[in-house]
Amino acid sequence: MSWLEWLVALLAVAGSLFVLLGSFALVKLPDFYTRLHGPTKATTLGLGALVLASMVYFNFVKGELSLQQLLIALFLFITAPITAHMLIKAALHLKLKTSAPTSGKQNADL
Amino acid sequence: MKSLKKWWPTPVRSLFLFLVWLLLNNSVEFFHLFFGLVLAWLIPQLIHKFRLIQPGMKNPGAALRYGFMVLWDIVVANMQVVKLVVGPNKNLKPAFVKIPLDLTDNLSITILASTVSLTPGTVSAEVLPLDVGVDEPRYLLVHVLDLADEAELIQQVKQRYEAPLKEIF
Numbered sequence: 408m409s410w411l412e413w414l415v416a417l418l419a420v421a422g423s424l425f426v427l428l429g430s431f432a433l434v435k436l437p438d439f440y441t442r443l444h445g446p447t448k449a450t451t452l453g454l455g456a457l458v459l460a461s462m463v464y465f466n467f468v469k470g471e472l473s474l475q476q477l478l479i480a481l482f483l484f485i486t487a488p489i490t491a492h493m494l495i496k497a498a499l500h501l502k503l504k505t506s507a508p509t510s511g512k513q514n515a516d517l
Numbered sequence: 518m519k520s521l522k523k524w525w526p527t528p529v530r531s532l533f534l535f536l537v538w539l540l541l542n543n544s545v546e547f548f549h550l551f552f553g554l555v556l557a558w559l560i561p562q563l564i565h566k567f568r569l570i571q572p573g574m575k576n577p578g579a580a581l582r583y584g585f586m587v588l589w590d591i592v593v594a595n596m597q598v599v600k601l602v603v604g605p606n607k608n609l610k611p612a613f614v615k616i617p618l619d620l621t622d623n624l625s626i627t628i629l630a631s632t633v634s635l636t637p638g639t640v641s642a643e644v645l646p647l648d649v650g651v652d653e654p655r656y657l658l659v660h661v662l663d664l665a666d667e668a669e670l671i672q673q674v675k676q677r678y679e680a681p682l683k684e685i686f
Contacts, residue, residue: 428599447635449599492642510610512613
């Protein structure tokens, strides 16, 4: 295996790991507000790494020009914070319960 | 010059649409070039009337620096979040924090809120109060996954993200 293939493998595995952990956060964390952190951050980075792996593979290993993946990254980075914002706004509106140790509830009017 | 303005009301957006179209198709064949050009002309024409005028960039160099800084911070923030996720729940100290804003225009507040959501253990929830004039002070309500020190967090967001945004716009 050339070092480029090692790089692709590393990026793909690291990316998948981050996506997995981001999804794991959805199951494991105590309340809705904390669970939101998993998909907005870990999954963004994980998908970023996967996209990068795909770009390295097609452009350098296969040797064909392919920049489509940039669009995936672009749309992802624009939409992820907006999705999170809409979800947490809805949660605040419905006054969802927070886990016990949450501080600053008065700031959020809960 | 006047007709140029009429046919291409927003040249930068047209160029952007053209490039996105080529990227979507992943090709530079004549047909795609031609259709991309048609779309780059048609879409700005259709949406021109709905356009909200946004402030221009004063300092593109600072914007580029800001972009790279945010990319790096996303990587660092993720390591931290992953560590918190794997660790036991009882060590988490979630909190809602109000960050007072110096920024006033909607575009830079949007960028700040998105950055805050993508970077250090925080998700922006709301810009409050909702019903004030443009020039009145507002604050950003964020949810923090693991709060160490409230004043320090506010300081960090203001220095690291808000200050460069004030330079850009």
